[in-house]
Amino acid sequence: xxxxxxxxxxxxxxxxxxxxxxxxxxxxxxxxxxxxxxxxxxxxxxxxxxxxxxxxxxxxxxxxxxxxxxxxxxxxxxxxxxxxxxxxxxxxxxxxxxxxxxxxxxxxxxxxxxxxxxxxxxxxxxxxxxxxxxxxxxxxxxxxxxxxxxxxxxxxxxxxxxxxxxxxxxxxxxxxxxxxxxxxxxxxxxxxxxxxxxxxxxxxxxxxxxxxxxxxxxxxxxxxxxxxxxxxxxxxxxxxxxxxxxxxxxxxxxxxxxxxxxxxxxxxxxxxxxxxxxxxxxxxxxxxxxxxxxxxxxxxxxxxxxxxxxxxxxxxxx
Amino acid sequence: xxxxxxxxxxxxxxxxxxxxxxxxxxxxxxxxxxxxxxxxxxxxxxxxxxxxxxxxxxxxxxxxxxxxxxxxxxxxxxxxxxxxxxxxxxxxxxxxxxxxxxxxxxxxxxxxxxxxxxxxxxxxxxxxxxxxxxxxxxxxxxxxxxxxxxxxxxxxxxxxxxxxxxxxxxxxxxxxxxxxxxxxxxxxxxxxxxxxxxxxxxxxxxxxxxxxxxxxxxxxxxxxxxxxxxxxxxxxxxxxxxxxxxxxxxxxxxxxxxxxxxxxxxxxxxxxxxxxxxxxxxxxxxxxxxxxxxxxxxxxxxxxxxxxxxxxxxxxxxxxxxxxxxxxxxxxxxxxxxxxxxxxxxxxxxxxxxxxxxxxxxxxxx
Ligand SMILES: Cc1ncc(C[n+]2csc(CCOP(=O)(O)OP(=O)(O)O)c2C)c(N)n1
Ligand SMILES: [Mg+2]
Numbered sequence: 178x179x180x181x182x183x184x185x186x187x188x189x190x191x192x193x194x195x196x197x198x199x200x201x202x203x204x205x206x207x208x209x210x211x212x213x214x215x216x217x218x219x220x221x222x223x224x225x226x227x228x229x230x231x232x233x234x235x236x237x238x239x240x241x242x243x244x245x246x247x248x249x250x251x252x253x254x255x256x257x258x259x260x261x262x263x264x265x266x267x268x269x270x271x272x273x274x275x276x277x278x279x280x281x282x283x284x285x286x287x288x289x290x291x292x293x294x295x296x297x298x299x300x301x302x303x304x305x306x307x308x309x310x311x312x313x314x315x316x317x318x319x320x321x322x323x324x325x326x327x328x329x330x331x332x333x334x335x336x337x338x339x340x341x342x343x344x345x346x347x348x349x350x351x352x353x354x355x356x357x358x359x360x361x362x363x364x365x366x367x368x369x370x371x372x373x374x375x376x377x378x379x380x381x382x383x384x385x386x387x388x389x390x391x392x393x394x395x396x397x398x399x400x401x402x403x404x405x406x407x408x409x410x411x412x413x414x415x416x417x418x419x420x421x422x423x424x425x426x427x428x429x430x431x432x433x434x435x436x437x438x439x440x441x442x443x444x445x446x447x448x449x450x451x452x453x454x455x456x457x458x459x460x461x462x463x464x465x466x467x468x469x470x471x472x473x474x475x476x477x478x479x480x481x482x483x484x485x486x487x488x489x490x491x492x493x494x495x
Numbered sequence: 496x497x498x499x500x501x502x503x504x505x506x507x508x509x510x511x512x513x514x515x516x517x518x519x520x521x522x523x524x525x526x527x528x529x530x531x532x533x534x535x536x537x538x539x540x541x542x543x544x545x546x547x548x549x550x551x552x553x554x555x556x557x558x559x560x561x562x563x564x565x566x567x568x569x570x571x572x573x574x575x576x577x578x579x580x581x582x583x584x585x586x587x588x589x590x591x592x593x594x595x596x597x598x599x600x601x602x603x604x605x606x607x608x609x610x611x612x613x614x615x616x617x618x619x620x621x622x623x624x625x626x627x628x629x630x631x632x633x634x635x636x637x638x639x640x641x642x643x644x645x646x647x648x649x650x651x652x653x654x655x656x657x658x659x660x661x662x663x664x665x666x667x668x669x670x671x672x673x674x675x676x677x678x679x680x681x682x683x684x685x686x687x688x689x690x691x692x693x694x695x696x697x698x699x700x701x702x703x704x705x706x707x708x709x710x711x712x713x714x715x716x717x718x719x720x721x722x723x724x725x726x727x728x729x730x731x732x733x734x735x736x737x738x739x740x741x742x743x744x745x746x747x748x749x750x751x752x753x754x755x756x757x758x759x760x761x762x763x764x765x766x767x768x769x770x771x772x773x774x775x776x777x778x779x780x781x782x783x784x785x786x787x788x789x790x791x792x793x794x795x796x797x798x799x800x801x802x803x804x805x806x807x808x809x810x811x812x813x814x815x816x817x818x819x820x821x822x823x824x825x826x827x828x829x830x831x832x833x834x835x836x837x838x839x840x841x842x843x844x845x846x847x848x849x850x851x852x853x854x855x856x857x858x859x860x861x
Contacts, residue, residue: 259815271640413860415859476817
């Protein structure tokens with residue numbers, strides 16, 4: 178298990194490091210929101226999911242997309258704006274999607290996918306499926322009205338959904354304490370009748386364990402659950418650089434998070450030969466994905482008009 | 496009761512030709528806000544990130560320090576509630592300026608804007624006033640994509656009770672923002688990320704560019720180009736392309752979209768007989784459609800007209816640069832369309848690119 182968690186974490190880290198490295202070459206002409214430092218959240222939860230389970234996320238979606246099994250090649254090609262991208266180059270880094278592995282969408286408008294995840298969970302229950310939905314969002318999203326409205330409905334209908342709040346304590350440059358009168362998000366959630374718990378230190382193993390237990394309960398029909406995972410973003414809100422010089426947060430604040438880096442932690446739990454093999458394979462996969470993106474064509478002009486609507490209806494009403 | 500504005504704002508628009516001081520659009524907005532806040536303690540400024548290190552591209556830089564956290568503050572991510580809150584403040588006599596880094600996020604505030612802000616004055620029989628400014632920015636370039644690029648001002652033009660302004664120069668940015676703050680009604684103040692980079696002459700004193708004021712930005716006899724928001728500089732560049740083939744375009748900047756100053760556009764169209772309206776949004780039910788309809792109503796039976804709307808391609812904004820390039824009108828496609836109107840038939844002509852006339856593109860990461 179350590180080996181597979183390490184592989185998942187390392188894949189995301191290497192991919193994003195490479196993204197940051199090549200960003201100044203302008204091959205990626207769109208905003209990128211890196212997850213470096215926060216990989217444990219998506220990895221810890223997704224490792225407990227089944228392939229047919231579904232996740233919804235945000236513009237900071239690289240980690241989630243990869244952890245749920247999205248194709249790395251299609252993701253890098255998407256960032257390059259190539260037609261081989263997961264959204265044919267039309268969505269970019271902020272709108273990754275991979276329905277074939279249950280990544281049902283990522284939105285650049287904060288909070289918007291939370292109720293979409295709730296609706297998907299409703300449909301699963303309606304169809305008597307034993308799958309579940311996980312909704313990922315940041316601490317900032319919990320300030321939107323739609324967050325409270327979604328919690329209420331999910332609780333009311335006892336839907337098979339896990340809410341995961343990735344609390345990196347910042348919305349862009351503003352600390353949670355400057356935006357929320359109480360920073361106890363779990364308390365706000367339990368008030369809606371949804372059991373909530375907090376993982377305080379980005380601990381991927383603890384998260385894995387809790388997520389495993391919680392998803393089992395959700396599958397057993399016990400209704401929605403909520404997990405808040407404390408974590409930390411190492412890079413700037415958007416873009417390839419560090420931003421400690423801006424002064425809104427300090428390197429000292431970041432230090433404990435960097436020291437408890439889950440990628441390093443897991444690396445140390447895996448036997449060296451296995452670890453080295455994982456690193457070799459992942460590095461090759463990452464380079465391969467960038468080569469693939471580089472070599473892929475841009476969409477041609479006719480793509481501009483494609484997919485405003487789906488042309489044939491899937492239902493048989495008439 | 497809190498007092499209303501405002502001794503410091505002059506009503507007269509100074510003449511631009513005599514001005515020597517240059518400011519960027521960003522600096523002009525900052526100065527306007529500063530002067531309004533200086534002149535009237537009831538003006539307050541808030542919105543997500545107005546007090547953060549990037550200070551809304553610099554447009555709010557230093558204001559939190561100068562006026563303190565009760566007058567300038569960042570908000571929670573709660574657009575709907577904060578818009579309703581702004582309305583409550585305005586009802587109490589404050590003059591709030593609520594800032595959004597992208598126009599797309601206004602969609603979260605539609606109920607308060609359309610059902611409350613726009614209607615309160617009328618449905619309460621004139622008993623209340625809402626002096627409220629909603630600033631928002633349209634994004635473009637560097638893969639802003641589906642949800643960070645929309646020009647949705649026509650939504651607000653549709654609704655009685657809202658004023659809408661989209662200034663394109665630093666001069667008008669300052670004058671319109673002061674006019675908007677001075678106005679006792681809700682004003683949707685529409686900025687554009689690309690226009691933020693523009694520089695131009697700006698008077699040091701405070702002045703207003705009043706609601707319902709447009710500007711003829713270049714004169715000509717052969718064709719009229721109306722450019723909205725970031726399409727205004729594209730129209731001015733198109734005019735150069737057209738001049739090179741002997742076509743003289745008149746260019747008009749509507750500035751205020753609601754109330755709309757249709758008269759100069761009607762006069763120009765009557766003179767040239769050809770009218771191209773270039774929207775910074777989709778053409779369907781857009782500002783351009785409204786302008787053309789009003790001109791047609793006025794000139795029907797008086798002048799034979801050839802008209803053309805241009806705007807975003809009727810699709811969601813793609814991120815990939817190759818499609819993004821096709822999504823927007825630009826100086827060359829505008830020039831091509833204008834020539835077609837002048838010749839009365841499709842010519843297929845698109846001028847060869849002149850790098851000096853290329854619009855500003857910016858590099859990310861955002
Ligand atoms: C509705 C809405 N308001 C504002 C923004 C601008 N914005 C983009 S990201 C962001 C911060 C979100 O913080 P959080 O939810 O904690 O996620 P994080 O970026 O930390 O992962 C904001 C305010 C937006 N995209 N959507
Ligand atoms: Mg956050």
